[in-house]
Amino acid sequence: MIPFMFAISVVAFLLIQAPPGDYLTTYIAKLGESDEILDQASIDNLRARFGLDQPLYVQYFKWVGNILQGDFGMSFEWRQPxxxxxxxxxxxxxxxxxxxxxxxxxxxxxxxxxxxxxxxxxxxxxxxxxxxxxxxxxxxxxxxxxxxxxxxxxxxxxxxxxxxxxxxxxxxxxxxxxxxxxxxxxxxxxxxxxxxxxxxxxxxxxxxxxxxxxxxxxxxxxxxxxxxxxxxxxxxxxxxxxxxxxxxxxxxxxxxxxxxxxxxxxxxxxxxxxxxxxxxxxxxxxxxxxxxxxxxxxxxxxxxxxxxxxxxxxxx
Amino acid sequence: MMPQTLMDTDNPILRVQNLNIGFNMRQGMFDVLHGVSFDLHRGKTTCIVGESGSGKSVTARAILNMVPRPGVINGGRITFNPDGTGETDLTALDPRGKAIRDIRGGRIGMIFQEPMSSLSPVHTIGNQIVEAIRLHQDVDKAEARQMAVEALKQVEIPNPDKAVDRYSFEFSGGMRQRAMIAMALACRPDVLIADEPTTALDVTTQAEIIDLMKSLQTELGMAIMFITHDMGVVAEIADEVVVMEKGHVVEKGDIHQIFDAPQHPYTQKLLGAVKRLEEPAEAKVRPTGDQGDILRVEDLHLRFEKKEGFFQRVTDVTKAVDGVSFTLKRGEALGIVGESGSGKTTVGRCIARVYDPNSGVIDYAGQDLMAAGDAQLRESRKQIRMIFQDPFASLNPRMTVKQIIAEPLIVNGIASGQELEDRVAKLLTEVGLDPSMMERYPHAFSGGQRQRIVVARAIALEPKLVIADEPTSALDVSIRTQVLDLLLKLQAEMGLSFIFISHDMAVIRYFCDRVAVMYQGRIVEIGETEQIITDPQHPYTKALLSSVPIPDPSLRGTRQRHRYQADA
Structure with a gap:
């Protein structure tokens, strides 16, 4: 049961990571549609703030660690837990x-x-x-x-x-x-x-x-x-x-x-x-x-x- | 206790009069029983004998008014008169009504052929017996449970207090049949109908069940209607015999009259088929003394390991084959006999390398089959063929007979096209079937014909050694001898060697030159068939032979039966 749940969490994480790009790519594209251009510095800044610049496994353990404490993170889109x-x-x-x-x-x-x-x-x-x-x-x-x-x-x-x-x-x-x-x-x-x-x-x-x-x-x-x-x-x-x-x-x-x-x-x-x-x-x-x-x-x-x-x- | 009613032959407890049963098919009514009449008497056993399809089972069900659809009772009466006071016509009762349900299980009990599937797998034995008791007697649960324990004790089930809470699949076949009897007798019925109660059991278990039924009959004074196809069993248990063929009663009468002076040709044929199995076949060709060995098996071992848990630890080891050694000469037939679970089938499968033995030597004509690789096994399997027990399950229902027989020829690239067809035709003629039948599917053939098809497939590659695993067990007696004679003919013509696995001593005696007796994975005795049968040495062989029913009612009770208990 426990090892199975662990495997599921890994697969779930890989699945959501699998599509190319991340939330920021989508976000930038969206901003681009409304003619707002973000400079590289603020993109990097955002990326660091969301923790998206770190390697995959670090992101994974952070995610799982928080989930074990009942914290599923913040939704980027809804700006809500x-x-x-x-x-x-x-x-x-x-x-x-x-x-x-x-x-x-x-x-x-x-x-x-x-x-x-x-x-x-x-x-x-x-x-x-x-x-x-x-x-x-x-x-x-x-x-x-x-x-x-x-x-x-x-x-x-x-x-x-x-x-x-x-x-x-x-x-x-x-x-x-x-x-x-x-x-x-x-x-x-x-x-x-x-x-x-x-x-x-x-x-x-x-x-x-x-x-x-x-x-x-x-x-x-x-x-x-x-x-x-x-x-x-x-x-x-x-x-x-x-x-x-x-x-x-x-x-x-x-x-x-x-x-x-x-x-x-x-x-x-x-x-x-x-x-x-x-x-x-x-x-x-x-x-x-x-x-x-x-x-x-x-x-x-x-x-x-x-x-x-x-x-x-x-x-x- | 009541001697005059016990032997009251003038007032039968149950009379079947001119019973007619039809099956309502799309093509119209098709009669399966034609005016069947017979009586059952208190304290007596009436055997209904006949081959499959003779209408024995449907008669039994008609008595309880539970003929399976699409069958309908369309003539005759079944009158039930348990107290000598008044008759009830069972056929006139509503099949779902209260009146017949009070009689079912209450006054007339029934046991069935398949102890494996006749008890519900998801209810405890106790639950099912208690249900039977409470349907007919006004007792509370605790009392009924106590009665169930008593009933189990009566049929000699060890530890009845514990057995009552067990499930049927935790019991052996014999124990299940005992539980079935306990259930059928729980309400002290006046009549017990037993539909082939011992057919699915080993001879030793069969002998015990027959003894049990006899002693319960003396105790309870009930009438028994015992359905069987086995004349040996009839000779053991019957007082009266009713012989049925294709829905007709062809002969009925006292047991001695039927066995000593059978009138009808069908009765004579049935008895003849049994008597013929009492001695070795006349047509048997013994191999000449100077023949070399075709097969040598030495110290064969096979263990089945039960693995459990996450790491697949071995928790239990069954020694299915535990050091078996024998040799087989060219043209010889070696029988392997034993109870179910003795490992006889496993030995056969090890030689064909269906199973991989753990250790030992299998030397087939100089080739070491233990070490053989895939290519060598493909070669050797052309020469070593198998015949299986169930001719219904071992033929693919979606292939025509031609496809079935041609398959080994095609797979091994031996023949194709017109040549293939000719060979199939020739093989069919050899096993006594009409070659024009080759486009038909197996369901169009009877059990005996199917087994001939299986034989034709086995000899298609002109093998040297045939391993026959209970090839006649699923067949009626008269067909049994026909198939055995066919195998004997082929053995003489092709110089085949046989390993013949069977639980039936009579069949072994008829067919085999030598016999090996297996018990718990070991050969306890091996030698010339006649010598082993007339002068057995090992106590297990003696016990096994003592359980075989003798098809002669005048010898009843002359033999002391016993069960072999292995030393710990």
Missing amino acids: VSDLVWERMGLTMCLSFATLLFTWAVAFPIGVYSAVRKYSIGDYIATTIGFIGLATPNFLLALILMYIGVVHFGSDVGGLFSSEYKNAPWSWGKVWDLMKHLWLPVIVLGTSATASLIRIMRANLLDELNKPYVDTARAKGLSEFWLIMKYPVRVALNPFISTIGWVLPNLVSGAVVTAIVLSLPTAGPLMLQALLSQDMYLAGAFVLLLSSLTVIGMLISDILLVLLDPRVRYE
């Missing part, structure tokens, strides 16, 4: 991810079980068709359609996670309620494709398990069909659900940038994109590092849950 910028965004991202995960499970689990147990029934065909459509539809397109429907037919305020009056207000019950009202749209948009694939996985897994001899054994014991299926094959087929915890986070952040921009969600994706574009290295670095760590933690959690759920894994 990175942590202030990041925490708000990460909090909302986590909240959105978690809601999406719950939505995905809540929808995929019953539909997956149903379409496996009633294989080739009308219901299975409908679920399968919807599943394929869900898989094939790009998220941003779905977002646009749902926004259109929301605005035109329900007259609701879509886009973003808060109404304008709450946007900069401190947290309160009103704000939480407002968040809930806005959350459903991105949750559906982001959850659809994951739900569709999870339905397929659940169906395929359960179909494999349904014909296993232990199901017959349980039936021969006199167990009712519903409990039989719930207790035995579903339990075994559940593993992929647990594994989704690990991949839902990175998926949401990397795959959802376009959706987040379309829906103007104040999540991590758009800000990270902006930070990368302007080579705002400390901000970008903090994001890359946090997201990677969350992925690792997510994987760890899903592994631990898997061990708790499946004694065969424990036995190994």
Whole structure:
């Protein structure tokens, strides 16, 4: 775990250093557009002030050292501490991810079980068709359609996670309620494709398990069909659900940038994109590092849950 | 305790009358059972015998009204009369209803063939037995747990208090089957249906399970319906026999009547196939005395190391092959016999260099295979071929028979084009298949035909030595002798040498000139087959032979069975 996190921090740092130039190059170019020329002395001065003149490894250790003390550095672009910028965004991202995960499970689990147990029934065909459509539809397109429907037919305020009056207000019950009202749209948009694939996985897994001899054994014991299926094959087929915890986070952040921009969600994706574009290295670095760590933690959690759920894994 | 009901032959506890089962296919209804009738009696064992596809298992499931889809019961009655008071027609009950569920597990228990997969891998043994108990008896969890421990004790599982909290994969095959029996008997059913309960087990374990079932029957006085394809097992356990072929009951009657005076040709064929395996094949060609050795194995060792942790430290070493030595003459068939886990398969794979042995000598016709490099192994593998146990798994389902058989010829650049086709046709004729079948895929063939395809592939390169790993274990008895006869014919024609790995003494006796008995990675005894079978020296060989069922009911109980315990 610890060596892994260390490796991640190195990679994250190298990644944000990889594009040619640094924040100053971008900054100078920007100034150049508005006809302001900086002389070499002030560039060097700035460079020294930001610590950009030092060798890479020195910069790296400075960065990591500060992070260990909870200081992610200053954002060049926003002139604010990175942590202030990041925490708000990460909090909302986590909240959105978690809601999406719950939505995905809540929808995929019953539909997956149903379409496996009633294989080739009308219901299975409908679920399968919807599943394929869900898989094939790009998220941003779905977002646009749902926004259109929301605005035109329900007259609701879509886009973003808060109404304008709450946007900069401190947290309160009103704000939480407002968040809930806005959350459903991105949750559906982001959850659809994951739900569709999870339905397929659940169906395929359960179909494999349904014909296993232990199901017959349980039936021969006199167990009712519903409990039989719930207790035995579903339990075994559940593993992929647990594994989704690990991949839902990175998926949401990397795959959802376009959706987040379309829906103007104040999540991590758009800000990270902006930070990368302007080579705002400390901000970008903090994001890359946090997201990677969350992925690792997510994987760890899903592994631990898997061990708790499946004694065969424990036995190994 | 109740002698008159125990032996009450006039009032069967369960009657199957004219049972008809169809499979509802796209092409229409396709019948798999045609008017099957038989009775089960309290305190008696009825064996249902037949080869795969004869409809034995589907009959068993019909009794519990759980015929798998797309099967439907479309005729006949199954009446259940446990107390002699009134009949229940099981086929008339709703398959998902409460009435049939009370009978399943409560009055009629069932055990299945595969002890490996018939228990849930993610629930403890205790959990599953407790569930069975609480479904039918009004007891609380603690009481049910106590009853589960009792049930495990009854089937002679050591440390039942601890075993109850174990998972099925922590048990051996025999222990799992014991747990299955404990579960099926936990509610004291009136009828026990056992669907090939010993087929997946070693002979020694099989003998123990059969003894256990017999003693539990005397204790509990239940009726047993025992499904098997093994006439030896029938002779050991049955009171009544029902012979099934292709969904028909062709013959039924008392055990002695069936064995001494079988009426139907199919019964005679089944018995004949078993009897033939009682002695060496007549067509066997013994190598002449002056033949030289083709293979010499000396002091072969292979260890499997279990590595754990970040630094891959070796935490456990299994000596799979622990100092094995033997020689094989040209044209000779050497059998290797032993239980699962004895290392017999591993020895075979070491010789083919599928595994790399840790130390020892493998001298194949003067070449040292231990030191052979890749190029030399490619050469030697043309002459040393393998045949595997499962003809369903060892053929690629996406290749035609022609592609399968031609593959070794193409890979070694021996033939191509029309010549290749001719050779494949010739090989198919040699193994007794029609060459016009070569464009078909393996799924179009039966188990016996597939094993012939496997044999054709093995002899395509005209090998000198064939390592056959349980080549007949997955086959029905009548097909088993056919495949063995084919191998004998090829041995005579091509002068092949065989290493024949099997757990089945009868097959070894039929086929092999000499036999090596393996136990825990070592050869405990090696010699002429007949001599070892008639006069075994090592106690393990004696124990192994004592477990083989004798296909003669009049000799039942004449032999003392025992299990070999190695000294620590």
